[in-house]
Amino acid sequence: xxxxxxxxxxxxxxxxxxxxxxxxxxxxxxxxxxxxxxxxxxxxxxxxxxxxxxxxxxxxxxxxxxxxxxxxxxxxxxxxxxxxxxxxxxxxxxxxxxxxxxxxxxxxxxxxxxxxxxxxxxxxxxxxxxxxxxxxxxxxxxxxxxxxxxxxxxxxxxxxxxxxxxxxxxxxxxxxxxxxxxxxxxxxxxxxxxxxxxxxxxxxxxxxxxxxxxxxxxxxxxxxxxxxxxxxxxxxxxxxxxxxxxxxxxxxxxxxxxxxxxxxxxxxxxxxxxxxxxxxxxxxxxxxxxxxxxxxxxxxxxxxxxxxxxxxxxxxxxxxxxxxxx
Numbered sequence: 246x247x248x249x250x251x252x253x254x255x256x257x258x259x260x261x262x263x264x265x266x267x268x269x270x271x272x273x274x275x276x277x278x279x280x281x282x283x284x285x286x287x288x289x290x291x292x293x294x295x296x297x298x299x300x301x302x303x304x305x306x307x308x309x310x311x312x313x314x315x316x317x318x319x320x321x322x323x324x325x326x327x328x329x330x331x332x333x334x335x336x337x338x339x340x341x342x343x344x345x346x347x348x349x350x351x352x353x354x355x356x357x358x359x360x361x362x363x364x365x366x367x368x369x370x371x372x373x374x375x376x377x378x379x380x381x382x383x384x385x386x387x388x389x390x391x392x393x394x395x396x397x398x399x400x401x402x403x404x405x406x407x408x409x410x411x412x413x414x415x416x417x418x419x420x421x422x423x424x425x426x427x428x429x430x431x432x433x434x435x436x437x438x439x440x441x442x443x444x445x446x447x448x449x450x451x452x453x454x455x456x457x458x459x460x461x462x463x464x465x466x467x468x469x470x471x472x473x474x475x476x477x478x479x480x481x482x483x484x485x486x487x488x489x490x491x492x493x494x495x496x497x498x499x500x501x502x503x504x505x506x507x508x509x510x511x512x513x514x515x516x517x518x519x520x521x522x523x524x525x526x527x528x529x530x531x532x533x534x535x536x537x538x539x540x541x542x543x544x545x546x547x548x549x550x551x552x553x554x555x556x557x558x559x560x561x562x563x564x565x566x567x568x569x570x571x
Contacts, residue, residue, distance in 0.1 A: 246272070248521075249431040249541050250279050253409050255479045256520040259513060260430025261410035263373070263421070263545065270435045271447075272413040276326070276369050281469055283324040284477040286365060290318040293357050294404050295325065295365045305404045325366030327359055327408075331375055338380060339395050340402065355402045360393045363408040373412030374419045381425050384410070388428050430513045431538075432545035434558065479523040486519045487529040495535055495568060502564040505546040514542045532569055539565050 249262045264272045288295045289308050296304040298319040304312070311317055329338065340358035359368070370376060376384075387393050393406035410428065414421070426432075438444055454461040493515065500510040517538040518530045527534070544557040 246275055246433045246435050248537075249433050250275065250411070251282070251476060251524060252517050252520040252538070253411070253431065254279065254283055254476055255523055256483060256516055257407075257409045259516045259520065260428065261412075262541075263426070263429040263432040264411070264413040264435060265416050265432070266413075266435030267437045268415055270437055272435055273371055276367075276411050276413065279367065280323065280326040282473050282476055283326075284473060284480070285321040286324050287319050288322050288365075290320045294361050295322070296405070297365065325362055325364075327363040327366065327368050329359055329368055329370045329380075331370075331372055331377075333359065333380070335379065335383065338383065339393055341395070341397065355395070355400055357404070358393075360387060360406040360408070361404060364404075364406050366408055368408045368410050370410070370412045372414050372418070373425075374414040374416070374421045376425075378422075381422055385424055385428065426545055427509065429545065431517060431541040433541050434544075475524065478526075479520070482526075483520065483523045486522050486527070488515060488519060489529060492518070492530045492532065492535060495532065498568055499535070499539060499561075499564060500543065502568060503543055503561055504548050505543055506548065507546075510543050510546050514538065517542045536565055536569055 246262075246264055249264075253259050253262050264276070266272060286295070287298060289298050289304070289311070292305065292308055294305045294308075296308045298317045308317065336358065338359050340361060341356055387406050388410060391405060391407045393402075393404055395402040412421075412429065438447070450461075493511075496511050496514045496518070500508075500514070514535065515530070518534040521534045521538055522528075522530050525534075540558050540561045543561055547557045547560065
């Protein structure tokens with residue numbers, strides 16, 4: 246789970262992370278803790294959509310107007326990690342007319358929603374498999390276009406909305422719609438640890454945090470800073486990572502071997518392997534990188550086989566061993 250989140254932070258084009266597993270295994274804690282590991286991003290000062298001052302043609306209308314009048318001012322801000330509650334209304338998600346301003350001054354003004362806040366950051370949905378269908382449809386549209394379009398109450402607003410989607414949930418409470426499942430780049434399964442030492446360490450750390458949060462955070466600050474610097478370095482070297490044709494061929498053979506639909510499997514496998522190579526400080530994608538990311542990149546893309554009692558991860562591991570050797 247931690248590796249999948251880091252890879253998505255290094256290369257957002259991977260497409261987000263789906264975390265399914267038992268209750269009380271730290272899924273939400275890990276996602277919310279990701280915010281502290283992300284290097285700050287540069288945005289246009291005063292822009293409510295966090296537009297990138299160096300993005301040509303990808304900025305909002307307000308930033309285009311400011312750019313025409315002169316050079317845009319910029320500043321560094323934390324990368325947003327925005328929670329999308331299950332009970333959120335459509336207006337809260339996409340944005341709506343600012344009623345208070347409309348009633349007080351008679352002026353039509355757009356009040357941005359959660360999608361605007363999440364632009365260039367992360368949108369987190371806990372219990373994603375329980376999300377209402379109309380919100381799922383909305384997220385699918387925005388994820389496909391990278392743009393949020395709001396047309397209501399005489400308003401017509403269009404703004405960029407590119408974010409990394411992270412979802413978590415318990416599979417016992419229902420399955421995810423196939424259309425939304427396909428939008429997640431990586432999928433991981435989290436299980437309750439069954440060894441005593443791990444469980445004791447989890448309880449010890451949780452108790453230490455509750456007793457003195459400041460002291461606990463201070464004790465781990467150095468390691469968190471080190472990981473933040475590692476993520477920043479991986480982002481810088483990402484474009485220089487080479488992907489040999491031999492590894493692309495292995496990725497295609499792996500996807501054919503496990504029976505994935507479409508070509509998203511190969512694309513995600515390549516991007517995840519490249520991000521992992523960048524994280525490791527390597528110069529090119531190797532077989533070991535593919536092996537490491539194969540299961541999270543492909544386990545949710547397999548056709549169901551009623552004659553195979555093994556789970557999707559087992560099927561992938563079996564095919565990896567056949568192609569790459571034990």
